[in-house]
Amino acid sequence: xxxxxxxxxxxxxxxxxxxxxxxxMYGYEMLQEAERRSASQFLMKEGTLYPAxxxxxxxxxxKAAWRESDSGRAxxxxxxxxxxxxxxxxxxxxxxxxxxxxxxxLAANG
Amino acid sequence: xxxxxxxxxxxxxxxxxxxxxxxxMYGYEMLQEAERRSASQFLMKEGTLYPAxxxxxxxxxxKAAWRESDSGRAxxxxxxxxxxxxxxxxxxxxxxxxxxxxxxxLAANG
DNA sequence: TTTTCTTGCTTTGCTGAGCAAGGTATAATA
DNA sequence: TATTATACCTTGCTCAGCAAAGCAAGAAAA
Numbered sequence: 564x565x566x567x568x569x570x571x572x573x574x575x576x577x578x579x580x581x582x583x584x585x586x587x588m589y590g591y592e593m594l595q596e597a598e599r600r601s602a603s604q605f606l607m608k609e610g611t612l613y614p615a616x617x618x619x620x621x622x623x624x625x626k627a628a629w630r631e632s633d634s635g636r637a638x639x640x641x642x643x644x645x646x647x648x649x650x651x652x653x654x655x656x657x658x659x660x661x662x663x664x665x666x667x668x669l670a671a672n673g
Numbered sequence: 674x675x676x677x678x679x680x681x682x683x684x685x686x687x688x689x690x691x692x693x694x695x696x697x698m699y700g701y702e703m704l705q706e707a708e709r710r711s712a713s714q715f716l717m718k719e720g721t722l723y724p725a726x727x728x729x730x731x732x733x734x735x736k737a738a739w740r741e742s743d744s745g746r747a748x749x750x751x752x753x754x755x756x757x758x759x760x761x762x763x764x765x766x767x768x769x770x771x772x773x774x775x776x777x778x779l780a781a782n783g
Numbered sequence: 784t785t786t787t788c789t790t791g792c793t794t795t796g797c798t799g800a801g802c803a804a805g806g807t808a809t810a811a812t813a
Numbered sequence: 814t815a816t817t818a819t820a821c822c823t824t825g826c827t828c829a830g831c832a833a834a835g836c837a838a839g840a841a842a843a
Contacts, residue, residue, distance in 0.1 A: 566767040572682030581779050591820050604774035610802050657676040664714035669691050701791050720831045
């Protein structure tokens with residue numbers, strides 16, 4: 564199903580923080596993981612992801628480290644800082660609250 | 674719980690369309706209904722709602738009609754057009770798809 | 784009676800998220 | 814050799830939500 568861009572606002576941040584709550588990942592990997600896990604519902608764009616990662620790094624939520632892959636390709640791995648972990652938990656709770664409130668409102672005309 | 678503005682993007686449209694799927698309502702009433710039903714999770718702002726209503730009316734999703742209340746006050750009631758009803762159903766499905774996809778992704782580190 | 788609060792609709796201008804569209808560079812594959 | 818996939822980055826646009834303001838009338842309180 565296609566959906567309007569506007570629905571993604573805010574979800575991208577939660578998505579990044581959630582993925583990195585599990586393990587360190589590099590950008591391209593996050594794009595693929597989001598697509599895979601959501602059965603292609605989420606097709607995050609590079610122009611969305613990379614600037615978001617940079618912004619979150621500047622904000623002190625993430626730290627980045629270059630690593631070589633087996634193939635010799637350089638990848639920029641991101642992981643959460645302590646501040647980032649707290650932020651992830653906060654954002655996650657916010658999402659769940661909004662989501663629950665929306666379900667409550669939509670339920671009326673199910 | 675307070676939440677970041679960004680999470681509301683997109684939800685306001687679904688909210689309006691959903692409320693009007695039940696019955697015609699006027700703007701101020703929608704503000705109160707959203708707050709009441711969501712247990713004060715949603716505090717829609719006037720600067721958000723009214724421009725959205727105007728935009729949706731221009732787009733042909735809503736039609737407006739002034740009516741007098743018992744107290745003699747004029748209220749602008751909005752209702753869905755046929756196009757609006759189709760749009761409401763589409764937006765609702767989109768929201769549910771996004772919501773489900775997010776839950777699938779977030780579930781990993783519950 | 785005058786002030787204040789609540790109801791009810793409207794508008795202007797700002798901010799900031801997502802994205803299209805472009806770019807660079809290397810490894811694998813045809 | 815040419816193409817595809819991997820992997821990163823950036824500029825400039827659009828558009829949604831909102832703060833902040835205004836207007837007007839009825840209700841309540843002082």
